[in-house]
Amino acid sequence: MNTNSAVRRISRRDFLRSSAALGAVAWGMPTIVPSSVFGQNAPSKRINLAIIGAGNQSTVDLPEWLKNDDCQILTICDVNRGSRGYRDDKQFLGREPQRDFVNAFYAKKTGKDSFKGCDACIDFRDVLARKDVDAVAIITPDHWHAVQTIMAAEAGKDIYCQKPLGLTVRDGQEMIKAVRKHKRVLQCGSQWRSTKHVREACELVRNGRLGKLQKIESFVAVNNFAGPGPGWKPEPVPEGFDYNFWLGPAPQAPYHNLRCFYKFRFIRDYSGGQTTNFGHHANGVVRWAIGDDLFPTEFEDAGSEFPEPGDLFTTPTKVSFRARFPGGVELFCHTDKRSFGVRFEGTEGWLELGSKKFETGPATIKSSAIGGKDQRLYVSENHYRNFLDCVKTRQDGVEPVETGHRTSMLCHLGNIAMLLKRKLKFDPLSEKILGDDEAAAMLARPMRAPWSYTTT
Ligand SMILES: NC(=O)c1ccc[n+]([C@@H]2O[C@H](COP(=O)([O-])OP(=O)(O)OC[C@H]3O[C@@H](n4cnc5c(N)ncnc54)[C@H](O)[C@@H]3O)[C@@H](O)[C@H]2O)c1
Numbered sequence: 068m069n070t071n072s073a074v075r076r077i078s079r080r081d082f083l084r085s086s087a088a089l090g091a092v093a094w095g096m097p098t099i100v101p102s103s104v105f106g107q108n109a110p111s112k113r114i115n116l117a118i119i120g121a122g123n124q125s126t127v128d129l130p131e132w133l134k135n136d137d138c139q140i141l142t143i144c145d146v147n148r149g150s151r152g153y154r155d156d157k158q159f160l161g162r163e164p165q166r167d168f169v170n171a172f173y174a175k176k177t178g179k180d181s182f183k184g185c186d187a188c189i190d191f192r193d194v195l196a197r198k199d200v201d202a203v204a205i206i207t208p209d210h211w212h213a214v215q216t217i218m219a220a221e222a223g224k225d226i227y228c229q230k231p232l233g234l235t236v237r238d239g240q241e242m243i244k245a246v247r248k249h250k251r252v253l254q255c256g257s258q259w260r261s262t263k264h265v266r267e268a269c270e271l272v273r274n275g276r277l278g279k280l281q282k283i284e285s286f287v288a289v290n291n292f293a294g295p296g297p298g299w300k301p302e303p304v305p306e307g308f309d310y311n312f313w314l315g316p317a318p319q320a321p322y323h324n325l326r327c328f329y330k331f332r333f334i335r336d337y338s339g340g341q342t343t344n345f346g347h348h349a350n351g352v353v354r355w356a357i358g359d360d361l362f363p364t365e366f367e368d369a370g371s372e373f374p375e376p377g378d379l380f381t382t383p384t385k386v387s388f389r390a391r392f393p394g395g396v397e398l399f400c401h402t403d404k405r406s407f408g409v410r411f412e413g414t415e416g417w418l419e420l421g422s423k424k425f426e427t428g429p430a431t432i433k434s435s436a437i438g439g440k441d442q443r444l445y446v447s448e449n450h451y452r453n454f455l456d457c458v459k460t461r462q463d464g465v466e467p468v469e470t471g472h473r474t475s476m477l478c479h480l481g482n483i484a485m486l487l488k489r490k491l492k493f494d495p496l497s498e499k500i501l502g503d504d505e506a507a508a509m510l511a512r513p514m515r516a517p518w519s520y521t522t523t
Pocket residue numbers: 119120121122123124125144145146147153154160161189191206207208209211229230231256257258312313314315327328329330331344
């Protein structure tokens with residue numbers, strides 16, 4: 068690492084922190100964005116953000132970042148220049164359309180049509196080399212999360228990384244090491260811990276309002292794409308798309324549109340399917356409700372189904388596994404038309420939670436007040452805002468790297484149990500699978516050169 072640039076980076080970061088504590092202090096204008104865009108938020112108090120990955124989820128995340136006057140999006144990085152072929156045909160995404168989206172937002176805010184404050188680039192290493200970038204939002208497919216997080220941490224950037232935290236358990240472990248070694252703030256982008264009704268529901272479960280817990284269910288969505296089936300034929304790589312860079316640490320493989328944009332989540336080389344997609348959300352809520360310190364010690368397939376051998380898609384078409392916590396409480400994670408949600412059943416009642424609300428039986432549980440000696444959970448009303456605040460205070464947010472990793476790990480272990488169709492014993496302290504070498508080997512995967520966990 069270049070020492071001079073490190074010193075300069077630390078200076079700007081320290082400055083952000085001290086100005087958060089002391090109020091406005093003069094600081095040179097770092098960019099061409101007029102201060103009128105950011106209201107009272109002088110450049111000294113702004114967090115300069117770079118977006119890495121401008122696909123489907125960026126359509127949700129970008130507007131959220133833009134709501135914050137103390138955050139300025141400086142650049143959009145994506146290996147795709149701009150195309151259709153994402154989740155649905157209406158989406159035209161990639162670095163240029165999303166750069167234009169950001170510039171149009173700032174242009175409207177300033178009233179200047181010619182506004183060009185945000186640029187676009189292909190290589191995330193160029194983003195990490197920029198001294199004016201304080202933080203990165205990683206919204207790439209899962210097989211990139213570890214390498215990009217580790218390199219960002221090494222470069223001194225704070226990180227908002229979309230869930231899951233990596234493709235494997237080893238990925239998550241390496242991400243923790245890098246984030247803590249370089250004293251970075253990382254928020255895992257599973258937004259449910261910043262959702263009021265989820266926090267309220269989890270506080271009821273955590274404080275025993277359901278009595279002794281008997282069983283837990285977590286729901287994941289039905290797959291919204293099907294693979295091309297065995298005998299599928301490679302397609303030409305579209306113009307403007309750096310496919311080799313998209314593959315990155317994943318194995319070399321022929322191009323097909325169903326492999327890449329959005330649909331990567333159904334292929335094991337890049338993702339864990341709906342288990343780590345919706346499953347990260349739902350199982351993250353389960354862990355919050357029962358206590359993040361608890362972790363299952365047994366995992367078992369419960370009738371999962373997979374695409375035909377030879378299909379491009381390789382993740383479950385039907386997710387179905389059981390995980391047992393110490394003490395015997397069982398979590399049943401499965402595909403369900405409710406898409407996202409969790410159901411808890413205890414000796415005194417039940418609670419079922421979805422994306423908008425939760426219900427209880429009896430209904431009186433819902434109105435039971437939490438207070439006095441009850442355990443309270445971290446209050447965050449907005450996941451993005453919580454990250455920005457933590458960049459300034461240098462505190463952990465509502466979903467720091469260890470929390471995101473342990474939820475991802477639960478999902479990865481469910482996937483391994485479903486693939487092997489046998490019971491796994493797991494030691495949550497050492498994070499090792501016991502007595503099964505084949506399963507243990509699936510906790511990590513090789514990376515294609517030149518990518519690796521080691522960056523320095
Ligand atoms: N929090 C949520 O609710 C939520 C919802 C959807 C997706 N996600 C997560 O967001 C991530 C992205 O999912 P998506 O649906 O947006 O996928 P997507 O395929 O639509 O978009 C990913 C983008 O990343 C780009 N990309 C790939 N490799 C890159 C690289 N090396 N450098 C720069 N850009 C690169 C791709 O070209 C693509 O444009 C996934 O990890 C997913 O789990 C989270």
